[in-house]
Amino acid sequence: MLQNDVEPTIFYCNPNIYPEEEYLIRKNEITRYAHKLGLTIIDDDYDHEAWRECVNGHEEEPERGSRCLECFKMRLLRTARKCAELNIESFTTTLASSRWKSLEQINNAGRWAAEQVGGVTFDERNWRKGGLQERRNQLLKENNFYNQLYCGCEFSFRDKEK
Secondary structure: OHHHOOOOOEEEOOOOOOOHHHHHHHHHHHHHHHHHHOOOEEEOOOOHHHHHHHOOOOOOOOOOOHHHHHHHHHHHHHHHHHHHHHOOOEEOOHHHHOOOOOHHHHHHHHHHHHHHHOOOEEOOOOOOOOOHHHHHHHHHHHOOOOOOOOOOOHHHHHHHHO
């Protein structure tokens, strides 16, 4: 983002991540990197039970199914609200950089969240194009980042184990 003239404030909102130890590993990684770059990072509450209520009834859905859309909507709504609170005009998500996620679902959830809050917009930039996926992989290596093998939610974890 910095190479594209965007200086982000990072809002770490991941109540979906399971188990909590995984959440903490990922939170520590992004915090370490944010500090290295001199960026502000804000930690949202880890409220896994609220996330479970949000995806209730969608537990058996596959990756990219309705569970993912509900998860994105919850997290991006919390992000949009934080932006409004901080007078930040627009937001995006690192979810949009993952080739494992549906960009259509992410963009739908982001637009929906912005509409719910008002006064903020969702940046639908495709962070996978223009060499950005390769840059992501380069950053993983350069910074010796932990690279997880599942999205983070317990249902993705369950499916990975099968």
